[in-house]
Amino acid sequence: MGKHWNKGKYVTIQNPQCLFFRDNVSIGKYAYFMPCCKFLGTEYHPKITIGEGTWIGIRNSFAAIYGITIGRNVLFAGYVHVTDHSHGYEDVTKPISKQPLISKGPVVIEDNCWLGFNSEILSGVHIGRNSVVAAHAVVTKDVPPYSIVAGNPAKIVKQYNFETHEWEKYKK
Template sequence: MNSIINRFLSNLKWLLLRRQLGSYKSKVYISSKVTMKYPECIHFGCNVGIGKMTCFLPVKQYAGVRYNPQIIIGDNCMIGIRNSFACIDRIQIGNNVLFAGYVHITDHSHGYEDVTRPIALQTLISKGIVVIEDDCWLGFGSEILSGVHIGKHCIVAARAVVTKDVPAYSIVAGNPARIVKQYNFENQQWEKKI
């Protein structure tokens, strides 16, 4: 009985939410307690699953500055529990991307340059948009920071902090993340990087 009620409530929530979204294709599965601030800035592809307590937090205005944020999630993406997406410009996720739990992606940080003002009152700063191409897997507790472009078919290890671009067909780990393996198409295997 509880599963029927939960399914009904989930469908009702989706019916109300889809009118507010920037765009969506179809089949977006939203678990409980998902937060979507400014849903008009959020775009979903087809067959997207969103885990419990995930937050989509586009920032339209902060410290007197207006922004035009966009969070774009491609087709067949599965987002684990308690993920967070925060942007002032754009976070763009390709197709078939898997997210473990507690992944954090942001395209900005707090300004801190003016030491006479509290950090909370300073404008937000960014190194650029975040792009994650198709077929990637983001491990538990990983973080992707502003200005990062992750190429196709990459793996980000658990708790890695990605601060710079990652070429396609790479595995990164650590804080800051560095390449630990890359796929060699000539011998068709993953090779360790020293």
Template sequence: MNIIKNICLILYYLIGRHLPASQSPYSFGAKKIRYVLCKKVFNKTGKNVNIEHGVFFGRGFDIEIGENSGLGINCRVSGPLKIGKNVMMGPEVMIYTSNHKIDDVNIPMIFQGDTPKELVEIEDDVWIGARAIILPGVKIGKGSVIAAGAVVTKDVPPYAVVGGNPAKIIKFRK
């Protein structure tokens, strides 16, 4: 089983990642090819998932993505990551689940290693705008909108519209 995952992962990075974007007039099934490869790599992949051109997801083994959801052009994500159903994601979104340790001033930061990985969870019916950044351990509530360029450092309640750096609630959807 791991052999198939590893082969699909290699094929994704060698071929699938570089195929044209799905809206391109010359994509010729690129969306389907990336879907088939990622379905074998991710822990869970729903129906009609769109992994766009240039997406980087590391090894991808600890990623779940629900039906009708997608990772936008040139997104960079890492697991553990749970994405619900009907999630839209703009280009160049970054989702981090770990960070650099910086606690000990007697040791250069480069030698301190990384913090433990923290799950990022994105619930159903969320829209994440272009170049948004989501940091480790954040939960994005159902029906939320993350504005383009937002830096999300804390949980977002359901149906909130957030934006800015750090992201703040702008309003709630009705």
């Protein structure tokens, strides 16, 4: 664990050996870290890394079987959920809770991003630096750097223009 980090009350940490916090990380109340090392007999080796200066809001949750990497100075509003996996559902003869976990790969959130209230970041997603995820967005695909995404599924609504030095409406 890094130096000078703090956590709010009632933070739940499962499998702490899978968590790596850098310096000056703050974790809000009721946050939940759930790296899963074993499910239905399958072993996993997850790693959740939180970069320096990152602030995690109240009731955020992080679930991993492979990995979640969060860069420096990332800001999480409340109730954000980040996961690199889901429950399988392909075998209709079995309850979903008895099916293997599925994943499109690890999640990466680069430096200086802001994740809005109640947003969801799903498996295999890579969010580029200095991007914003709007409140209630469900991110299912990669987000380019310097982009703002919104909606379900999330789509790019603005991008930063380095020539005009302004955030501009995204034109497909």
